[in-house]
Each structure stands twice: as C-alpha cells, then as structure tokens.
Amino acid sequence: MKKKLLHITVNNEYYELYIKPKRLLVEVLRDELGLTGTKRACNTGSCGACTVLLNGMAVKSCSVLAMQAEGAEVITVEGLAKGAELSPLQKSFLDHGSYQCGFCTAGMLMSATALLMENAKPTKEEIKEAIHGNICRCTGYNSIIRAIQAVAEARSGEER
Numbered sequence: 001m002k003k004k005l006l007h008i009t010v011n012n013e014y015y016e017l018y019i020k021p022k023r024l025l026v027e028v029l030r031d032e033l034g035l036t037g038t039k040r041a042c043n044t045g046s047c048g049a050c051t052v053l054l055n056g057m058a059v060k061s062c063s064v065l066a067m068q069a070e071g072a073e074v075i076t077v078e079g080l081a082k083g084a085e086l087s088p089l090q091k092s093f094l095d096h097g098s099y100q101c102g103f104c105t106a107g108m109l110m111s112a113t114a115l116l117m118e119n120a121k122p123t124k125e126e127i128k129e130a131i132h133g134n135i136c137r138c139t140g141y142n143s144i145i146r147a148i149q150a151v152a153e154a155r156s157g158e159e160r
Contacts, residue, residue, distance in 0.1 A: 024063075038106060044062070057114060076106075098147040
C-alpha cells in the first residue's frame with residue numbers, strides 16, 4: 001500500500017509524516033511520534049484510554065484514521081503540561097488520588113480538559129456525562145469527579 005503525506009500539528013509541533021492510509025491516529029501518535037501517554041487498549045472505541053483532543057474535541061484515537069486528522073491540531077496528555085509544570089487538572093488528579101493503575105488517566109484527563117474548555121463551571125452531572133466514555137476499573141470515579149470539580153471551582157474563584 002502506497003504511503004500518503006500527513007500534515008498534522010501535535011502538542012503545538014507541526015509534523016509531515018508519510019504513513020499508510022489505514023493507520024489509526026493512536027498508532028501514529030504512539031509509534032511514529034513516541035507519544036505513549038495515549039494508551040491503546042480496546043481498539044473498539046469503548047474504553048476511552050486513547051482519548052485525545054482533535055481540533056479541541058475529545059475523540060477516541062483508536063477509531064480515527066490518522067489521515068482524517070489531515071491539517072488538524074491534536075493535543076495528547078503530553079501536551080497538557082507546560083514543560084515540567086503540570087496543568088491544574090493534572091495536579092488536581094494527583095491531589096485527589098484520581099488514579100490507581102494509571103491506565104485510564106490520560107483519557108480521563110483529555111475528556112475532562114475538553115469539558116472544561118467548553119464549560120468552565122460544569123455540574124456534577126455534566127462531568128459524569130463528559131467522562132462516561134472513559135472506563136476506569138480502579139477508582140470508582142468519585143475521586144476523578146472531585147478532581148474535575150476542584151479545578152472548576154478554582155476557576156470560578158479566579159473570576160471574582
């Protein structure tokens with residue numbers, strides 16, 4: 001199969017890659033760009049471990065062909081931190097013990113980031129809806145929801 005040229009911006013870095021047209025976005029992120037924070041788990045779009053932001057929208061990268069991201073901007077979990085400084089959401093996940101095995105964490109962070117970009121003050125129900133496509137087998141979700149709420153509340157306090 002003939003390779004095609006993909007133009008993509010990932011975590012604010014522009015790339016031109018020759019890839020096979022049927023490669024999944026998760027494969028290109030992990031195998032071509034070395035961004036292994038995006039997990040590959042179910043390969044069916046069911047678990048959310050591979051969630052990234054594609055032009056600001058949370059998508060499951062195991063169900064997106066890389067060529068569908070032609071010209072797009074992708075943010076992975078590696079793109080949330082500013083150098084060594086974790087994002088407020090990443091810090092909140094640490095503070096609230098919102099991870100155990102860590103496998104779902106990247107996807108949860110990306111879904112929560114998309115939510116907070118769209119809605120700075122989500123309700124508990126809106127948070128639950130935003131992360132409903134992300135499966136966590138360890139935490140029971142309560143600590144994850146609390147971590148997201150804490151960031152939203154902190155933002156609300158900053159606006160006063």
